[in-house]
Amino acid sequence: MSLLEVRNLTVEFATSAGQFRAVEGVDVTLDKGEVLAIVGESGSGKSVSMLAVMGLLPWTATITADRMAFEGRDLREITPAERRKIIGKDIAMIFQEPMSSLNPCFTVGFQIKEALRQHLGLDRKARHNRAIELFEQVGIPAPEKRLNVFPHQMSGGMNQRVMIAMAIACNPKVLIADEPTTALDVTIQAQILDLLLELREKNGMALALITHDMGVVAETAERVAVHYAGQKVEEQPVAGLFGRPYHPYTAALLAALPERATSRILPTIPGVVPGQFDRPAGCLFAPRCAHASAICQTRPPLPRGADEGHARCHTPLLPDGKTVAAPIEEVSQ
Amino acid sequence: MSEQIVTARNLARHYEVKQGFLSAPATVRALSDVSFDLRPGQTLAVVGESGCGKSTLARLVTMIEEPTGGELRIKGEAVTRDHWASLRSSVQIVFQDPYGSLNPRQRISTILQEPLKINRPDMSAEERDRLAREKLALVGLRPEHYDRFPHMFSGGQRQRISIARALMLDPAILVLDEPISALDVSIQSQILNLLVELQERLGLAYLFISHDLSVVRHFCDDVIVMYLGRVVEQGPSKEVFANPRHPYTKALISATPRAVPGSGRKRIKLQGELPSPMDLIEGCPFAPRCWRVTDQCRKSRPELSGGAHGIACYNPED
Ligand SMILES: Nc1ncnc2c1ncn2[C@@H]1O[C@H](COP(=O)(O)OP(=O)(O)OP(=O)(O)O)[C@@H](O)[C@H]1O
Ligand SMILES: Nc1ncnc2c1ncn2[C@@H]1O[C@H](COP(=O)(O)OP(=O)(O)OP(=O)(O)O)[C@@H](O)[C@H]1O
Ligand SMILES: [Mg+2]
Ligand SMILES: [Mg+2]
Numbered sequence: 001m002s003l004l005e006v007r008n009l010t011v012e013f014a015t016s017a018g019q020f021r022a023v024e025g026v027d028v029t030l031d032k033g034e035v036l037a038i039v040g041e042s043g044s045g046k047s048v049s050m051l052a053v054m055g056l057l058p059w060t061a062t063i064t065a066d067r068m069a070f071e072g073r074d075l076r077e078i079t080p081a082e083r084r085k086i087i088g089k090d091i092a093m094i095f096q097e098p099m100s101s102l103n104p105c106f107t108v109g110f111q112i113k114e115a116l117r118q119h120l121g122l123d124r125k126a127r128h129n130r131a132i133e134l135f136e137q138v139g140i141p142a143p144e145k146r147l148n149v150f151p152h153q154m155s156g157g158m159n160q161r162v163m164i165a166m167a168i169a170c171n172p173k174v175l176i177a178d179e180p181t182t183a184l185d186v187t188i189q190a191q192i193l194d195l196l197l198e199l200r201e202k203n204g205m206a207l208a209l210i211t212h213d214m215g216v217v218a219e220t221a222e223r224v225a226v227h228y229a230g231q232k233v234e235e236q237p238v239a240g241l242f243g244r245p246y247h248p249y250t251a252a253l254l255a256a257l258p259e260r261a262t263s264r265i266l267p268t269i270p271g272v273v274p275g276q277f278d279r280p281a282g283c284l285f286a287p288r289c290a291h292a293s294a295i296c297q298t299r300p301p302l303p304r305g306a307d308e309g310h311a312r313c314h315t316p317l318l319p320d321g322k323t324v325a326a327p328i329e330e331v332s333q
Numbered sequence: 334m335s336e337q338i339v340t341a342r343n344l345a346r347h348y349e350v351k352q353g354f355l356s357a358p359a360t361v362r363a364l365s366d367v368s369f370d371l372r373p374g375q376t377l378a379v380v381g382e383s384g385c386g387k388s389t390l391a392r393l394v395t396m397i398e399e400p401t402g403g404e405l406r407i408k409g410e411a412v413t414r415d416h417w418a419s420l421r422s423s424v425q426i427v428f429q430d431p432y433g434s435l436n437p438r439q440r441i442s443t444i445l446q447e448p449l450k451i452n453r454p455d456m457s458a459e460e461r462d463r464l465a466r467e468k469l470a471l472v473g474l475r476p477e478h479y480d481r482f483p484h485m486f487s488g489g490q491r492q493r494i495s496i497a498r499a500l501m502l503d504p505a506i507l508v509l510d511e512p513i514s515a516l517d518v519s520i521q522s523q524i525l526n527l528l529v530e531l532q533e534r535l536g537l538a539y540l541f542i543s544h545d546l547s548v549v550r551h552f553c554d555d556v557i558v559m560y561l562g563r564v565v566e567q568g569p570s571k572e573v574f575a576n577p578r579h580p581y582t583k584a585l586i587s588a589t590p591r592a593v594p595g596s597g598r599k600r601i602k603l604q605g606e607l608p609s610p611m612d613l614i615e616g617c618p619f620a621p622r623c624w625r626v627t628d629q630c631r632k633s634r635p636e637l638s639g640g641a642h643g644i645a646c647y648n649p650e651d
Contacts, residue, residue, distance in 0.1 A: 042488035042517045142609040153350065156429075157383020182514050183429075185382035185544055186588040187603050194602075212517045215547070215590030238594045256522040258551035259592055264529055266522035266551075273487060 003206050004030040004053070004091075004174050007067040011045065011052050014060045020276045022061075023049045024230040030174060033204040035197070037217040037238070039253070040227030041273050046210045047096055049227075050176045054093055055083065070174070089119040092172035094164050094180045096210075101163060102151040108162045109147025112169060119170045134165040139191050157183040164192060171203055178210045193220050214257055218242055226250045229273050229284040236309040246309035246316040248289050248324075283314065291315050291324045338408060338505055338538050339371040339394065345402030346389050350611070359611045363389040364562045366403070366637075369555075373505065374532060376539040378549040378570060380585065381559035384610065387542045389562075391510045394540055395426045408505065422452050425499035427492070429511035434495055435483040441494055442479050445469065448501040468497040472527060489520030496527065500535075508540045513548070525552055546589045550574050558582045561618040562610055568642030578642070578649040581619050617646070625650075 011023040023045035030036055038046050052063050055075065068075050070086060078086075095101040103111060112134065113127045122130060128147075135143030138161040151159050160183045167175060175196065181189040193216065199205045211217060217224055217238065224241045226234040226249065234247040245251045254260065255267045271288040280286055286296040296314050303310045315324035346364040364386040371377050379387050392398040393405060396417045405412040407420050428434045435444055445465035449456055469479060472493040483491055492512060499507055509528070513521040525548065531537055543549050549556060549570065556573050558566040558581065566579040577583045584601045591598070603622045608614055616631040617623070623630065625648045637645040 040517065042515075042520055142611070145609065145611070155384040155388070160383075179515075183383055183511075183544070185380070185385075185585065186546065186590070187584050188382060189544075190588040190590075190600060190602070212515075212521070213545075213590065214518060214592040218592045218594040218596075219590045242592065242594050253518050254592070256519045257547075257592055258522070258525070259547045261551055264551075265526050268523045268526060269519045272490070275485075 001072050002029045002069075003032050003034075003071060004028065004208075005067060005069045006049075006053060006065060009049055009052060009063070009065040009068065011048050011057065012062045014062070015276070017276060019062075021279075022230055023052065026227075026230075026232050028053075028208070028225070030206045030208060032173075032206055033200050035200065035207045035209065035220060035222045037221035037224045038208060038210045038227060039212065039214065039217055039224060040233075040249075041229065042212075043273060044227040045230040046227050047178055050093065050178065050208065050210065054087055054091065054176070056093075088115070089170045090172055091174045091176070092167040092170065093176040094167045094178060096178040102159060104151055107148050107150055108154075108159075112147075112162070112166050115166055115169050130169070131165075134169055135162075137168075137195055138162075138165045139188050140165070157185070157188070160184060161188075161192070168196075168199060171199070172205060173203075174206045174208070175199070176208045176210070179212070180209070181211075181213075181216065189216070214242075214254070215259070226253070229279075231284060231312055232303075232310070233285065233312045234309045240309065244319060245321070246304070246311035247285075247313050248291050248315075248317060249285050250309075250311075251317055251321055252290075283312070285313075291317075293326070336372055337370045337406075338373050339369075339540075340406045341370075341394070341403065342368045342405075343403035344368070344390070344393055344400050344405060346386070346393060346398065347401045361610045362562050363610060364393070364400075367557070367559075367564055368403075369557060369567070371506065371538045371540065373536045373538050375555070376532070376541055376553045378541045378543060378553035378556040379559060380543060380546065380549055380556060382561075383544075385559040386562040386610075387559065388510055390559075391426060391508045391540065391542060394506070395424050395508050396421050397426075422448075422502035423504050424506045424508065425502065425504040426508040426510060427495045427499050427512045429514060435491060437483050440480050440482055441469070444483070444494065445498055445501055448498065452502055464501065468500050471500065471531070472497040473523075487520070488516050489523060492516060492520075492524055493527065496524075496531075500531070503535075504537070506538045506540065508542075510542045511544065512541075514544060521548070528552075546574075546586060547591075558585065561608060561614075563618060564637055564643075564645065565619065566642075566644045566646075567637065572642050576642075578644045578651070579619075579646045580623050580625050580650060583650055 006028040009023055009026045013020045013022055026049050040046060051057050109131060112131045116122050116127045116130055131147060132143045135146060140146050140161050164180055181192055196207055200207060221238050224236060224238050225232050228249050234250045252269045269288055274280060274284060282298045283296045283301050286292040293315060301312045301314045303312050308316050317324055344367045348361040348363055349358045350361055351358050367390060369377060379390060381387060393400050408423060410416055412420060442465060446461045449461045474493055513524050541553055553570045556570040557564055560581050566573060566582045577586050584603055587601045608618060608621060617634055620626045620630040629647050635645045635647045637643045
């Protein structure tokens, strides 16, 4: 049994211009001690899909899924009281925007101690000691002094570390880390990632890591899911994804890395991601895809098998990474 | 030298912070002794750990705040408060957050015209409109985007809008405070390409703040590495990356993750406590975490020396 299992998750928002589908048919499986990275286009529903699992989306969101289970129990069927015991404790999240998720009116020390009080029922002294220990673990200098400062008195990266300390405070079984290290320099980033991997070793914590940093993905993750326009378009073990991507979007994303650049002008993907009103009838990536054929314009592709990276694609890339086989339907015509 | 568009000499910015009701205020030395030159068409990167003073430097160069020490010259003129108004339009800033930095209730047209309304009050409405549309096209957005609201754009498009707004007053210098770290790789490269293109066409000078060393290496001519408010290494980016001499720079480069799974690289792990900018440190600020530390390092602070590729270290790597 997986620790976290989500099947066919779809999230729609009610907007003044009508329903907007932010997540479409996404599956997430996370086993004990596993590290899954989620990458992809800005606005492709990475954060929203995880916020849906946490139950933290606003009321304008409509969530549907065939299954959304933690330790075998569907999160939508348990009582609010049971839910509060799980969310924030067993499943914790490091939010993408630390500034907007810390309360500006309270010191950071108060906020972390409050979380410890609610979930673990520690006494005053134990809370204080644990808070200092956590601040040390995430590399906050002079932790004792920092407990008494307000979020606006610290730099962006320091607030991000406070958020991380709060998320790991109760030793979660699943940690969803949404861009946990974007505001940090690489030595601190390395320290934080080591800390998260250590928690995995020690407690069997599973980690879902949302990031744009492909270097972090390559060095931290075991499995990688690639999102585009609300869908998961590919999922592979990390070596396969970097070595032999099947979906043209994945390949284009990797080609855009400055690290792989051969000239000052970098390769980019032409066009923009489809909006609410110009969602294509077929493959969502087709309008920007160098390999799209007739069928891609009209029929939405289904995910392929694991041997082809679960790619949502009619024309997955061949090993040379440049060409595709003709789609089966066209050959048989 | 008239060729330089920005010259900074020993810039410093210290803050007084209150620590409770009774204790004396502490001084946060956010930035000390930063010197550099920036020429038109040149890109200078500022890297370093979180809280080392990068945004503080950005605020000084953009005249959002005044330095508490040192000298700043822009276009040859000394930057003092009475010159701010006349110099401000030459320096514009683009912030990290493409979501928070645009007013959600204003249309793109209003957002773009605002700097002109404030700084060029005599300009006619037609002329403002014409210039705003021109800048929108310059950053690769389409005419139909002109009357839309920010929430209708993707992160990358919003960052283009921020850049267009920064270009409205035809600045000579753009300060880019982590302009791409919130964006996905393909949009990052779009924005970087846009910046390269604008620099070639308009001869802009960039002060580029970033955590991503692979981007800095690709994109920047010179680099300043800061630690706890001070420069520890400074020089042409090619040289600094090829031959990092300060142990902190070396640690930074070695900790930069590479997009190659299973490369099994050894990275330098820093031990020891990160000092707080409120502490008064006698020696080298990096000494508590340095693996080459000697008694001398703990006693006195090494000055930046070594000319074009300068380092502040008693026992540099060779
Ligand atoms: N409350 C909301 N109401 C309407 N639309 C929303 C809301 N929250 C998010 N969205 C939209 O849902 C889509 C997915 O957003 P999400 O934040 O999940 O993207 P993401 O993949 O995390 O992107 P990024 O990499 O930029 O963080 C976006 O188009 C976003 O504008
Ligand atoms: N208004 C202020 N009052 C007191 N301290 C401040 C103020 N602004 C900044 N600081 C402190 O100055 C130091 C430098 O902050 P700055 O924002 O320049 O860091 P940074 O290098 O941009 O960090 P990051 O990478 O996290 O954005 C930090 O220790 C910060 O807490
Ligand atoms: Mg997100
Ligand atoms: Mg900053």
